[in-house]
Amino acid sequence: MQAIKQIMLLIILVAGLAACSRPAPEGADGVPAIVATTSLIADVAGRVAGEHVQIIALMQPGQDPHTYEPAPADVAKLQSADLVFANGLGYEESLVLILEELEAGGKVRIVTVSEGVDLLPGSHHHHEDGEHEDEDDHENDHAVGDPHTWMDPNNVKIWVDNIAAALADIDPDNAEAYWANADAYKAHLVELDAFIAGQVDVISQADRKLVTDHEALGYFARRYGFEAVGAVIPNVSTAAEPSAADLAALVTVIREQNVRAIFVGSTVNDTLSQQVAAEIGHPVQILPLYYTLGSPSTGADTYLSMMRVNIETVVKGLMADD
Numbered sequence: 316m317q318a319i320k321q322i323m324l325l326i327i328l329v330a331g332l333a334a335c336s337r338p339a340p341e342g343a344d345g346v347p348a349i350v351a352t353t354s355l356i357a358d359v360a361g362r363v364a365g366e367h368v369q370i371i372a373l374m375q376p377g378q379d380p381h382t383y384e385p386a387p388a389d390v391a392k393l394q395s396a397d398l399v400f401a402n403g404l405g406y407e408e409s410l411v412l413i414l415e416e417l418e419a420g421g422k423v424r425i426v427t428v429s430e431g432v433d434l435l436p437g438s439h440h441h442h443e444d445g446e447h448e449d450e451d452d453h454e455n456d457h458a459v460g461d462p463h464t465w466m467d468p469n470n471v472k473i474w475v476d477n478i479a480a481a482l483a484d485i486d487p488d489n490a491e492a493y494w495a496n497a498d499a500y501k502a503h504l505v506e507l508d509a510f511i512a513g514q515v516d517v518i519s520q521a522d523r524k525l526v527t528d529h530e531a532l533g534y535f536a537r538r539y540g541f542e543a544v545g546a547v548i549p550n551v552s553t554a555a556e557p558s559a560a561d562l563a564a565l566v567t568v569i570r571e572q573n574v575r576a577i578f579v580g581s582t583v584n585d586t587l588s589q590q591v592a593a594e595i596g597h598p599v600q601i602l603p604l605y606y607t608l609g610s611p612s613t614g615a616d617t618y619l620s621m622m623r624v625n626i627e628t629v630v631k632g633l634m635a636d637d
């Protein structure tokens with residue numbers, strides 16, 4: 316289904332390119348049209364852009380980028396952009412082919428904000444002998460790498476440099492301002508990193524075990540000394556499905572390691588996580604994390620606030636019985 320939808324979108328895309336033979340449409344006043352795939356990337360890019368250019372977010376808060384499907388209007392926004400900021404690493408699964416096609420067309424510059432990050436492997440399957448990988452679309456994840464780079468604020472510093480370089484390149488008149496904004500925002504990222512580290516200090520090493528809905532916290536775990544012991548969907552994409560054996564193995568891990576919380580992304584259905592929790596035999600809380608921005612009412616509507624909300628939730632979940 317995914318493949319068919321992508322082909323249909325490509326047809327829309329190619330038809331659109333044929334219909335408009337004019338060069339990349341800049342705004343009427345010559346201001347470059349800049350699109351970010353996710354609201355999170357739009358937030359970070361917006362801090363670097365300041366007042367000089369507007370960043371249009373393709374996906375809205377609450378949409379899961381793994382499973383998002385672009386509407387024709389979204390494809391049109393990408394087509395008419397001069398510059399697109401994407402996470403890359405297969406995160407925006409339905410946009411991979413479209414972005415490749417646009418880049419090949421040469422009119423839209425695609426900047427992968429995670430370029431240069433020290434990547435973790437894409438998935439961590441521990442299949443026993445005799446088990447087989449599902450025939451899903453994620454067989455190449457190992458080669459691509461874990462896309463959730465922003466769960467470590469130090470990686471977002473790399474985003475910021477990539478974004479500033481691209482903005483300075485497309486709008487050289489304001490290059491100095493972009494680099495100054497980048498430095499100012501990176502100072503906030505340093506503060507955020509120290510804040511998270513300080514919060515984590517109260518959690519004993521023995522309690523630093525994370526179980527999540529899918530494998531989204533690898534970079535967070537690496538940075539702050541947690542062990543990601545399991546995931547309901549043992550894959551870096553929410554589009555994958557766990558086998559019965561995967562779920563049984565997770566139940567065993569949670570029991571053996573006495574894990575007391577499963578963290579579930581705000582955009583992810585928690586039914587399967589609730590079912591796993593009910594199997595354990597000791598109380599397991601289901602707690603929400605933000606992998607992408609929430610709406611303004613959530614208090615997690617910027618990258619910086621989202622990560623603060625997340626660490627409070629992690630501390631609450633792992634300190635529950637102490």
Ligand SMILES: [Zn+2]
Binds near residue numbers: 552
């Ligand atoms: Zn994810």
